[in-house]
Amino acid sequence: MSKTDNPRIIVALDFPSDKLALALVDQLDPTKCRLKVGKELFTRSGPDLVRALNARGFEVFLDLKFHDIPNTTAAAVAAAADLGVWMVNVHASGGEKMMVACRERLESLGQDRPLLIAVTVLTSMGPEDLSGIGIQGSPEAQVSRLATLTRNCGLDGVVCSAQEAPTLKAEQGADFKLITPGIRPLSADKGDQQRIMTPTDAIRAGSDYLVIGRPITQAADPLGALEAIHGEVVSV
Numbered sequence: 001m002s003k004t005d006n007p008r009i010i011v012a013l014d015f016p017s018d019k020l021a022l023a024l025v026d027q028l029d030p031t032k033c034r035l036k037v038g039k040e041l042f043t044r045s046g047p048d049l050v051r052a053l054n055a056r057g058f059e060v061f062l063d064l065k066f067h068d069i070p071n072t073t074a075a076a077v078a079a080a081a082d083l084g085v086w087m088v089n090v091h092a093s094g095g096e097k098m099m100v101a102c103r104e105r106l107e108s109l110g111q112d113r114p115l116l117i118a119v120t121v122l123t124s125m126g127p128e129d130l131s132g133i134g135i136q137g138s139p140e141a142q143v144s145r146l147a148t149l150t151r152n153c154g155l156d157g158v159v160c161s162a163q164e165a166p167t168l169k170a171e172q173g174a175d176f177k178l179i180t181p182g183i184r185p186l187s188a189d190k191g192d193q194q195r196i197m198t199p200t201d202a203i204r205a206g207s208d209y210l211v212i213g214r215p216i217t218q219a220a221d222p223l224g225a226l227e228a229i230h231g232e233v234v235s236v
């Protein structure tokens with residue numbers, strides 16, 4: 001399984017059926033994008049859909065954001081590894097014991113394991129949302145705290161917004177992967193995302209991978225939208 005950075009675009013397949021997801025996937029080129037399967041599509045279509053994407057040559061980020069006790073979460077990431085996914089994630093707020101248990105379980109599987117990353121602060125959240133769950137201070141400060149915990153637990157990187165990327169690259173080092181949703185080309189609708197950035201600015205800020213859903217999947221011409229973003233990203 002490849003651990004190279006390219007392709008750096010991860011298309012979020014947020015569709016209500018495998019039929020709709022595959023209708024788009026069958027137009028895509030695995031050398032130009034990776035694919036993300038999240039909660040909606042996985043709950044509807046399950047492991048068979050992930051296997052179908054792998055069989056088409058795509059590397060899959062299984063974005064189920066596990067958050068549970070260490071034993072349960074470690075078993076869940078091992079199940080993801082059995083599925084042959086390229087990347088899997090947990091919530092950093094699950095804490096040190098949970099993240100270490102997940103990392104150790106994946107390491108016990110040998111070299112050919114998925115990348116393991118942790119979600120810091122959802123890109124849909126701003127300062128008021130954090131305050132609503134009892135966290136005072138800026139999203140940036142909370143992202144930095146959780147990224148440090150994640151790196152100390154030996155994980156491969158974090159999900160954050162591209163706005164935090166320059167700080168995290170300086171604090172955590174170049175090898176610590178930054179996976180950034182909340183990517184919005186200038187013409188795209190912000191939707192429920194709060195901490196956003198354009199594809200070009202995100203790459204310049206230090207994002208390793210751009211997670212992009214609706215600006216591609218809901219576009220009148222999804223393939224054209226992906227091509228345009230791909231062209232932007234490779235020329236940065």
Ligand SMILES: O=c1ccn([C@@H]2O[C@H](COP(=O)(O)O)[C@@H](O)[C@H]2O)c(=O)[nH]1
Nearest residue numbers: 012038121122123181182211212213214
């Ligand atoms: O902090 C996070 C973590 C995950 N996501 C996921 O990324 C995509 C973004 O989709 P858009 O349509 O481009 O907004 C979506 O699947 C989320 O579940 C995130 O947005 N923010």
